[in-house]
Amino acid sequence: MAEMQQNPEGGESFSAASDYVPDSENDDTVAFEQVEQNSQNQFAQESVVEDSVAQNQVDNQDNQSAYSESEEESLVENLGEVSDEDDNQYDIVDDVEAAVSRYADRKAERKAERKAAAASAAASTVASASSYAASSASASAYDSTSADNIATDTFQAVTPKSKESKKSKNSNAHSALALFYSLFIFVIILAAAFFAVHWYFHDRVAPGVNFGDSAISRNLTGAQESAVYKAVQNAVNRTELVIKDDRGKTATASLQQLGVKVNTKATVNAILNAKRDNLFTRIMPWIQKNVSLNAKRDDSKMDVYLLHKFVLKHDRALPYSVVFNKESESFGVQDGVPGRTIETMPVREAVKKLIANPGKTVNVSVSSRRTDAPIKRDAAQKLANDLNKVLEKKLKFSNGDGDDFTVPKKELGTWIDVKADTTRRKLSYEIDVDKADAYLSQVLPKALNKEKVNQEDAINKEGKVIFTTMKGSNGVEITYNRSYAEKACDALQNGEDFNVTLPAKVTKFSVEQKLVEMRIVVDKTTQTASVYKNDELVKTFPVCTGRTGMGESTSGTFFIYLRYASQDMRGRNFNGSPYLSPNVHWVSYYHGGEGFHTAMWNYNGIATGDPANHGSHGCINMYDQDARWIYENCPRGTIVQVVGSTPDGPVRQQ
DSSP states (O other): OEEEEEOTTSOEEEEEOGGGSOTTSOGGGOOEEEOOOOOHHHHHHHHHHHHHHHHHHHHHOHHHHHHHHHHHHHHHHHHHHHTOTTOOHHHHHHHHHHHHHHHHHHHHHHHHHHHHHHHHHHHHHHHHHHHHHHHTTTTOOOOOSOHHHHHHHHEEEOOOOHHHHHHHHHHHHHHHHHHHHHHHHHHHHHHHHHHHHHHHTTTSOOTTEEOSSHHHHHHHTTOOHHHHHHHHHHHHHHOEEEEEOTTSOEEEEETTTTTEEEOHHHHHHHHHHTTTTOTTGGGOTTSOEEOOOOEEEOHHHHHHHHHHHHSOGGGBOBOOEEEEETTTTEEEEEOOBOEEEEOOHHHHHHHHHHHHSOSSEEEEEOOEEEESOSSOHHHHHHHHHHHHHHHTSOEEEEOSSSOEEEOOHHHHHHHEEEEEETTTTEEEEEEOHHHHHHHHHHHHHHHHOBOOBOEEEEEOTTOOEEEEEEOOBOEEEEOOOHHHHHHHHHHHHTTOOEEEEOOEEEEOOOEEEEEOOEEEEEETTTTEEEEEETTEEEEEEEOBOBOTTTSOOOOEEEEOOEEEEEEEEEEEOTTSOEEEEEEEEEEEEEETTEEEEEOGGGHHHHHHTOHHHHOBSSSEEEOHHHHHHHHHHSOTTOEEEEESOOOSSOSSOO
């Protein structure tokens, strides 16, 4: 049954008997919301009904009543907490669920005991409800069904919020998750775009890189190496100075004419690599980077150019300077002369600005003045002395296989460029790496590279090496590059020697042994050449040896080492005049320039064996067919023994 109670705060609350909560109801779906009552009569009528119902319960449930009242008080306390004004919607739901849960536990424990009393309590309740319905028909709009209906009229059922709350929370969670994934995808797209842009510019000019004027810079953004190379060349070609002197002369000069040497490749690399130091700022166009030409100025060359352009030759002031004399292989002083000179400082400043910002034409004015020799003799003499000391330094290159090459003085002198700065009245010098590299790249391979030559040893029948007919040598191929010229020039500039072994590929020679079967004995006494094979005489030929007392053939044991089917022979006569014997056939050298060969011009000397009157310069003159037989049958390594003495006249008669 329902019962009204007075709260200590003066408010009103209700408790509902536990018997009026049907077992079939879900405990977690029952809740009540307190509503205002509009009439004191209503409260009075409710009290009458409550008293009647309570009395019937007391009569039928003596022992149960006390426990039920305690139970009702617990439920009232719980429901009172539900209706607390300070609680919000979700607190009420939680409290109701907790109270109903506790109530269900207690109800389960006592379910068996209440079954007997349930019937009488229900009958009493129905009677009381009927009486209440009859009495309230004219006074109120209350229902007369039961005390539970009264409670229902008093407390409006509130739809449970727990499921809606869960749905709301799930919806919020889904929204947050969707937002998270959206942000995550956005970050991925942003990162992908960032790296895609970086990949695009990895071999291109980055945004914000400035070179030359604005038009050039705009065209360079995103350009690749070939386009940048053309842009740099065009900028250099378009860079000019229009120079005007105080006498009205005008000259238009390029950077090259003014002594500026531009390194185009290095400039291109600088443009392409600009802003690579920071991954994030590289692609930001508002982060600017200015790139200038990679160039080297030669102010002395600029001075000479301006002097020749604006001052006549006979009127030019020339400084004392230093020049290299190839004949003496030393430096000396060149005299200076007084005259007119040009103030070149304005041009130098203009050139500096054009190197920093090329691609334009700049006007500049210069003036001239009369002066003594801009640089004095003492300064020139001092530099000449210093440079002659530099020439004493040794630049030595080796191939690592026993061969080396030292740069001669006469070549070193040509590498040294003397610079005369007439504006600062100073002489200086520098070593020209380009000249050094050009020379070394040509000379070193010729001097240090070697073809492999296999060694040939002559052996006898017992296998013993008699002599080496051809000395072996390794094949050598050096590796040279410009860096060696740069290092050598640095050493010279510092007044130091330079010695380096170049890297080289070395191919070892092999040794071949050949059995000596042939032997030639040249007898100067009889003027014959006898050929032996395995010590058996094979042939004997008439010959004419070297002239008596002047060009006698050298006595000793030798071997054939070099052969030509035909050769132009050159040398000097006994009186010192040169001679040339073209197309000499069947040449077999055995000792230096001495050898067997055809002597068509000396058949008479061969026939008579008269070296005293028809002798050679030392060779063994033979008939053509005899020299050919020697060439074809006596290979390299054939032993040659020269014996006897040269006769004073012919040894044979024709």
